[in-house]
Amino acid sequence: MASGKELCEGVEWRIRVVDGSSEVLVPPTGLARKVWLRTKGLISGLGMKVRMFLKQAWDMGANDPRKVIHCIKVGLALTIVSLVYFMRPLYDGVGGNAMWAIMTVVVVFEPTVGATLYKCLNRVCATCLAGFLAVGVHWIASQSGDRFEPFVVGASIFILASIATFLRFIPSVKSMFDYGAMIFILTFSIVAISGYRVDKLFDLAHQRISTIIIGTSLCILVIMMVCPIWSGQELHSLTVRNMDKLSDSLDGCVTQYFTNSNGEDDQKLQGYKCVLSSKASEESMANFARWEPSHGRFNFRHPWKQYLKIGASMRSCAYCIEALNSCINSENQAAESIKKHLSTSCLKVSSSSSSAIKELAESVKKMNKSPNMDLLVEEMNSAVEELHNDLKSLSHLLNPSTTAENQISATGLVPFMEIIPVVTLASILIEISARIEALVGSVEELVEESEMKDKIVAKEEKPEGTMKALQRV
C-alpha cells in the first residue's frame, strides 16, 4: 500500500514536470533553461529514489525488529573486540595482531546461532590444523636449504590449495566444512609463506590461533546471550507457517471456485507459492541447525533432516494446488448445474483436507502426535469417498439411458465439455488428499524420531542409563 502511494506521487510529479516544460517551451528560452529543468528533474528523481529506499528500509525494520537487533549485536561485538586495542596488556599479549580478532568477528557473525557456530567451529579447527601443518612444512622446507626453500613452500601451497578447493565441491564436505576448507587454505598459505620472512613462526601461528579464539568466543557469547535467533527454531516455525499457508490456500481456492466469491483475500490464496519457493532456505536452516546445542524444546541432534522431508511433501501438495488454480482460472467455464452437483462434496474434501493440514501444523508445533489426526484423516477419506460417489452419479446426469426421456429435458443435459473443468478439479482434489496422507506420514515420523531422541537424552542424563548405553555399544 505505502510503496504504491509513493509510486503514485512519483508519477504525478513527472506529469507536473512534463506540464512545466511544455508551458516553458512556448517562449523558447534556450539551452540553459532546458539543462536547468533536466537537472532539477534528476535531483528530484534522485531524492524520490532515496526516500523510497529509506521507506523500504524502515518498513523492513518495523516488520522484523530482530533484524535491527542483529545489527546492534554486530555493532556491540565489534565494539567489545575493539577493547583489545585500547587495553595495552591485551594488545601486547597478541603481539599486535589484534586485527585478526576484529576480522574474525566481522566474518563469523551471522544472524542465526547455528550459522555463527558453524563458522566459528570451522574457523577454529581449520586454523589449528592448517597452522600445525604449515609449521611442519616450513620445518621441512628449511631443512632443504635456502635454494630449494621457496620451491618446497610453493609446491606445498599449490598442492594443498588445489586439494582443499576440490574437496569444497563434494556435497557432503560442502554442507559441513565449506568455510573450514577456505580458512584452511588461507591459514596454511599465510603461515607457510610467512616462515620465509618471519623468524618466530611458531609465535605467529600461536598469535593467529589465539586471536581467532578471542574473536570466536566473543561472537558465540554475544550471539547466544543477546536475543538469540536459532536456525532450528526458525526452520520449525517456517514449517508450521507454511503448513498454515498451504491449508488456507487449498480451502480458499476451492471455496472461491464453488461460491464464485471474489472477496477472498488474494494473499491468502497465493500462500502456497511461499511453500514452492522455500526449499533453499529450508535446506540452509536445516544445515545450520545441526550445529546448535539443545535450545527450547529441541535437543542437540533433533531430527532436522526430517523437516526437509516434510518440506518436500508440502511442496508436492503445493504443485497440485498450482494445478488446481489453473483449473479455477481456466477459460472453459463449467456448467453451473454440475458445479452445484459436486460443490458439497468438493467443499467437504477441501475443508477436511485443510483441517487435516491445520492439525498437522498443530502437531508439529507441539511436537506430539495429535489424537485427532486419525479421525481427521478418516474424515478426509470419507469425504473423498463421497466425492467419488458424486462423480459416479454424474454419469446419470450425462447418461440418460437409466432415466426417462422427460427427465432428461427436466435436468437439462449438460455438454460434456462443461463437465471437464469440474471433473479435473475434483480429481486433483483427490490427488491432493492422497499427498496429504504422505505428509501425515512424514510428520508422524518426525514426531516419533524426536520423541525417541528425547528418551535417549533423558536416559543419558541418568548415570545408570549411561552405563547401560555404554554396555550396549
Next chain:
Amino acid sequence: MASGKELCEGVEWRIRVVDGSSEVLVPPTGLARKVWLRTKGLISGLGMKVRMFLKQAWDMGANDPRKVIHCIKVGLALTIVSLVYFMRPLYDGVGGNAMWAIMTVVVVFEPTVGATLYKCLNRVCATCLAGFLAVGVHWIASQSGDRFEPFVVGASIFILASIATFLRFIPSVKSMFDYGAMIFILTFSIVAISGYRVDKLFDLAHQRISTIIIGTSLCILVIMMVCPIWSGQELHSLTVRNMDKLSDSLDGCVTQYFTNSNGEDDQKLQGYKCVLSSKASEESMANFARWEPSHGRFNFRHPWKQYLKIGASMRSCAYCIEALNSCINSENQAAESIKKHLSTSCLKVSSSSSSAIKELAESVKKMNKSPNMDLLVEEMNSAVEELHNDLKSLSHLLNPSTTAENQISATGLVPFMEIIPVVTLASILIEISARIEALVGSVEELVEESEMKDKIVAKEEKPEGTMKALQRV
C-alpha cells in the same frame, strides 16, 4: 551404477564379518578376541568409507573436468601471489603486509568469472571507501583529545557497522553489494582502530588498498585467461538444457501412459524435476552474470533478468507435468477404450508441445527468432483443438441417446469413473499447451531484447553512432 556396485560390495563384506564372528563364537575365546574383531571391523569399515569417498570424488572430477581445472587455477593464483613474499623489493614495497594479497586471492577466487568480478569490485570499492572514511574518523578522533579518542572511534565503529549490517538485509543491496558491505565493516574497523596504535595510519590504509589491488588483479587475470567459466554462459546453457529436459519429460510421460510401455528411460521422465529445483542457481547465476564483460555472443548488459522469467515460465510448465505424472500413476485405472479414443490426439498434443519446447531451446541457443516457431505453435493449437473435439465426442460414448441401443452394447458403455483419469490428463495437457504459449512469449522477449542490445552496442562502436547516442541522451 558404479556407486551401486560399491554399495553391494559393502553389504557383502558386512555379511562376511557377521559370518566370521558367529563361527568364532562357538569356542568363546573371551574379550580380547571380541575387541580384535570389532577393531578389525571398524578399520575395514573406515577403509571402505574412505574408498567410497575417493570414488565419489574421482567420479565428480571425471564428470566435470572444469572443477579440476578450477582447483588448479586456485593453486596457480596462490603460488603466483606467494612470489610477493619471495621477491624482496615487492615485499618491502607493501610494508610487509603481503599477507593481505594472499588473503584476497583465497577469499575472492570463485569458480565463475562473474562471481569473482563481483567480489573483486566489491572488495576494492568497499576497501577504498572504508579506508578514506576511517582515516577521516581517526582525524576527528585525534582532534578530540586522548581521553575521548577511544569513545569517538568506538561509537563510529558501532554506528557504521550496525548501519552496514542493516543494509545487507535489503534485497536490492544484498544482491549487488552484500560482500562489499562486509568488507566495508572489516576495513573501516581495522583502519579506524589501528589509528590508536599505528603512527602512519595513511600508510596502513595505502598498503591495504595496494595489496588488495595486487590480489584482485591477479585473480581477474587468472580467472579470465585460464579456461574461463562465465556465469552468463552457464545460465544460458542451463536454460537450454532445462528446456530439453522439460520437452523430453512431457513427451515421455504421455507416450508411456498411452503405449503402456515401461521401457522409457526413467531419468528422462524425471527430467522436469531439475527444472523445479533450479530456481536458486538460476538466480545466483543471473546475479553474477551482470558483472561480466561481453563474452562469446553475450554483450555486457545482455538481458540476463529475462532468463529468470523464462525459468519461471518453465517451472509453471513443470508443475503441470508433476500433476500429469500423478494422473499417470493414479490408482484409478482408465478404461482402455477411452484411452484408445483419446490417445491419438493426446499424443499429438504432447509431441507438438514438446517439439515447440525443443524449437524454443534451439531459438535460445542460437539467440534468434526461429522462423518455424509460429508454425509449431499453430500446430500445437490445432492439436489442442482436435483433442477438444475428441473430448466432445466422448460424450457420445457415454451418452447413448444419440446412438441406437445395439450400438451401445457394441461400443461397451464405459463407467464414468474410468473416464476421469484420461479426462484429467487431457485437460492438464491443454493447460500445459497454454503455459507453453506463455513460455514462447518470454523467449521471444529475450531474443528481441538481446537483438536490441546488440544493435545499441553495434551503434556505439561506430563513432557517428556514439555521437547520435549522446545527442539522444
